[in-house]
Amino acid sequence: MEIFTYMEEYDYEQLVFCQDKNSGLKAIIAIHDTTLGPALGGTRMWTYNSEEEAIEDALRLARGMTYKNAAAGLNLGGGKTVIIGDPKKDKSPEMFRAFGRYIQSLNGRYITAEDVGTTVQDMDLIHMETDFVTGISPEFGSSGNPSPVTAYGVYKGMKAAAKAAYGTDALAGKTVAIQGVGNVAYAVCEHLHKEGANLIVTDINKEAVNRAVETFGAKAVDPDDIYGVDCDIYAPCALGATINDDTIPQLKAKVIAGSANNQLKTTEHGDIIHEKGIVYAPDYVINSGGVINVADELNGYNQSRAMKKVETIYDSLLKVFEISKRDNIPTYVAADRMAEERIASVSKSRNQFLLNGHHTLSRR
């Protein structure tokens, strides 16, 4: 990949490579756009097959955060970090403290939180070196683990998508196929089970599958079989790019609504599912509950204020579906327009974020 060519194509601001030999830290911080405010986005730890794959993931995820934060009405830009390594084997306190010092060196241009492979405990270690981290333990005045809040937003968003596709947002009796039953999806299953939905689950982690089967009476299928199961809603809740040339012909669901970031392999896949009449809840709108929750820490965390804002995901999605229907455009285009209009309304030309008192984390 020609890095500057790619950065120029999507107008990225900055890419930071962080290396610490002692702890084995190899991290890439991507800052996409700080027009609306400091770049807020989580840290993913994953075993990438190559450095190029890791850079690409950081860049794609960071851009997704720009759109997510803008569409959610937050005064925040978009950024993301990936740490190359196996979260089950390669973590150490030294690694996260070294990473925290790198975040501090950016002086507030980037604020982090959890993503796949990182936990509240990891954020607490980062917090030993910098205040530019959210989702740390609640005893520090923080909001804690964002996953249950993301899950609540996904559940609400699923209801909005069901309303658009089936005319009712009731999920009782509907069958939902869930790919990946990790932190977010397990909590989504809790809401769905409580409402009386039928669950079909898969995961590459057998324990995660067994837990969902035992707790919710979910039906388990092999990872490759999830796309073709008979269901009303397909919920991608693992990694990205699962809506692609191979999977679209298999899908039987009228709705795609899940927590994963970057669900469409390319925008063309968003066009194809639109033509097939599938109601797709754009990923960065439906999964914005976690970032809405951690962003509230910038004002001194207030849980009920944060949850009220998370509830708006339902109406935001209804608006996206309405625009999509009215203008006959794919839902991802409708969502992108909403986000881009907000960024453009703040500034036609780039206004890079600079730290000032207003953006200092007020819990200190």
Ligand SMILES: NC(=O)c1ccc[n+]([C@@H]2O[C@H](COP(=O)([O-])OP(=O)(O)OC[C@H]3O[C@@H](n4cnc5c(N)ncnc54)[C@H](O)[C@@H]3O)[C@@H](O)[C@H]2O)c1
């Ligand atoms: N945690 C949050 O608050 C949050 C917020 C917004 C978006 N997201 C996104 O939601 C997704 C899930 O996040 P999470 O925090 O629940 O992560 P997680 O790591 O807890 O869960 C992901 C699950 O997917 C499984 N998985 C991975 N590859 C798979 C495959 N090919 N087939 C089946 N299962 C597979 C993993 O084993 C794991 O159980 C990610 O894309 C993440 O970026 C998370």
Ligand SMILES: CC(C)C[C@H](N)C(=O)O
């Ligand atoms: C909690 C958030 C800051 C990050 C989250 N992983 C997301 O993708 O939205």
